[in-house]
Amino acid sequence: MKEKTTLIKNAKIVNEGKVFSGDILIEGEYIKQIDSSISAKSADVNIVDAEGKYVLPGVIDDQVHFREPGLTEKATIATESKAAIAGGITSFIEMPNTNPQTTTIEKLEEKFAIAAETSSANYSFMFGGTNDNLEEVLKVDKTNVAGLKLFLGSSTGNMLVDNPEVLEKIFSSTDLLISVHCEDEGTIKANFKKYHDEYGDDIPVKFHPEIRSEEACYLSSSKAIELAKKTGARLHIFHLSTGKETSLFSNKIPLKDKKITAEVCVHHLWFSDEDYEKKGTLIKWNPAVKKKSDREQLWKALLDGRIDVIATDHAPHTKEEKDNVYTKAPSGGPLVQHALPALLEMYHRGKISIEKVVEKMCHNPAILFQVEKRGYIKEGYFADLVLVDLNNPWTVTKDNILYKCGWSPFEGTTFKSRITHTFLNGSLVYQNAEFKDVKAAKRLTFTR
Known part of the structure; x- marks a missing residue:
């Protein structure tokens, strides 16, 4: 043929x-x-x-939650990969906190089978680490899987890896790229108690960044980096949200030689705590959208090379779930359809060049994850x-949103x-x- x-x-x-x-x-x-x-x-x-x-080269999104299997009332690989294609994202790496979780080789292969049947975009998955699945982690073929995901805070199910000995063992034993969610649970619990004692379940959402605070993020990120330096592990820190954390990263060597790398997400570059009043729980994410000054420092670190990639952390929930009071409204929101248009909007505002958008969304994810023959026009x-x-202006409306959940934090933009x-x-x-x-x-x- x-x-x-x-x-x-x-x-x-x-x-x-x-x-x-x-x-x-x-x-x-x-x-x-x-x-x-x-x-x-x-x-x-x-x-x-x-x-x-x-x-542009197709965007490679290194962090999405497409909710399949088990959470398909929120999203599926079919629906969200289609939205990704409409948003110029041609490849995605999906996270392991589905139901069941992707913490065994068998469950990983089941996910690959679903994607082979239903995905509209190129796909890979993260394998999930827990306090007790090191044996499974060591079976993962690094040429076949994007990497290992560890929740060092804010996990679902049993995916919080909070045993320091286990953590050190994982960091020492695997040569998979380790991606981490960094928020210190102890700090968050203490902060939460203070606000819950005062407001009960209906905590004003503006306090979300006080509960999931700068200190919670910095404490966890700095510990993970310390452990990576001690063990020689290849560490990638997902969704930085604070200016303070940017001081932990370097731009002194080329990305291909870095052992410790960082990502920022679209929502932390676009929104700030000033938006909670209007957007409410629709912009409730973990880690939280923080101050305007944090956003400015994230931009600075992105542009000077301390932050390496831009991703979405696309994590849809139903509108009914998001409309709950603070303690019952889940964190996360859908972004794959609107991430590239949002960054191009920042280009129009003089915040970033189009070449830099391509570097951070296409070239660098390909280098960082060693994706074969993608991320460039070559x-x-x-x-x-x-x-x-x-x-060619257009407005985000209910009618043109492609996510299964049917809403977007960018609606009206x-x-x-x-x-x-x-x-x-x-x-x-x-x-x-x-x-x-x-x-x-x-x-x-x-x-x-």
């Missing part, structure tokens, strides 16, 4: 710190050629005119590509930039708000 060929013409290509005009030839699943001008060799080449549009790489019109096309492994899977009936998603592989 003849491989399909697509020629993207007249694009502004964003790759490796440069923006340049050119054409991209796709043959089968791969980028065959990039040049200033490429001619179609035959009549059956599909030509996409990208005049006036930017072409000949011989998989053709995961996103076409963006930077001047107008974005200047629109994703017009998404290519996945060489196939056009999304065009002008319509999904193509093409099954193109693949399991991510890693060059380790």
Whole structure:
């Protein structure tokens, strides 16, 4: 069977710190050629005119919760991966705190089987560590799985790893990349008691960052880093939320040589504690959205290279759940459809260059997780590509939200930039708000 060929013409290509005009030839699943001008060799080449549009590598989101198995009233791999594709995210790494949890090889393989059947985007999963599953952790094939996820705070089920001896053993025993959620449980419990004693269950949500405080984050992050330095483990700290934590990271060496890396999420770059009054529990996340000054310091660390990647921590709950009083409203929100438009909005505001958006959302996740042949626009790489019109405004409304939960913290926001096309492994899977009936998603592989 003849491989399909697509020629993207007249694009502004964003790759490796440069923006340049050119054409991209796709043959089968791969980028065959990039040049200033490429001619179609035959009549059956599909030509996409990208005049006036930017072409970005597909975004790699290193932290999502797609809720399957077991929590499918909130989301499924099918629904959320589709929303991701519409948001220019072509690859995702999903977390282990589903039901049952992904803490055995058997449960991990069951998840891969679901994704192989239903995912619209390329996929991999984190394996979950607990206080008592080291034996299973050591069975994980690092070339086949994104990494190991440890909750050092705020876990569901039995996934809180709070035994220091177990923690040190895991850090010492595995050469998997270890990703951690860092919030100190003791600090949070003491803070919570103070507010609960005063307000009962209906604690005003503005106190969420006081309960899940800067100190809780810093204490946990600094301990994890200390342990990584002691054991030589490869550590990646998820969703930094405080300015104080940024001092723990370095920009002195290239990302590929770093043993300790950090991520920031879209919501911590967009919202601040000033938004609780209007948004309420819709912006209740763990770790909490904190002060404006924290947000500014996160931006500074992102731009100077101390923070390496931007992710979503996409974690949907039903609107009914979120509408509860503070103690009963779960933390987390849906973001994959709106993350890239939100960052491009920050580009329009002069906060970040489009080259830097691509570095932090595409190139760096590929380097950090050693994702094979993705995250760049390069000949011989998989053709995961996103076409963006930077001047085609649209407003987030109930009608265009694709998440199963049906709501977004960005509802009512107008974005200047629109994703017009998404290519996945060489196939056009999304065009002008319509999904193509093409099954193109693949399991991510890693060059380790």
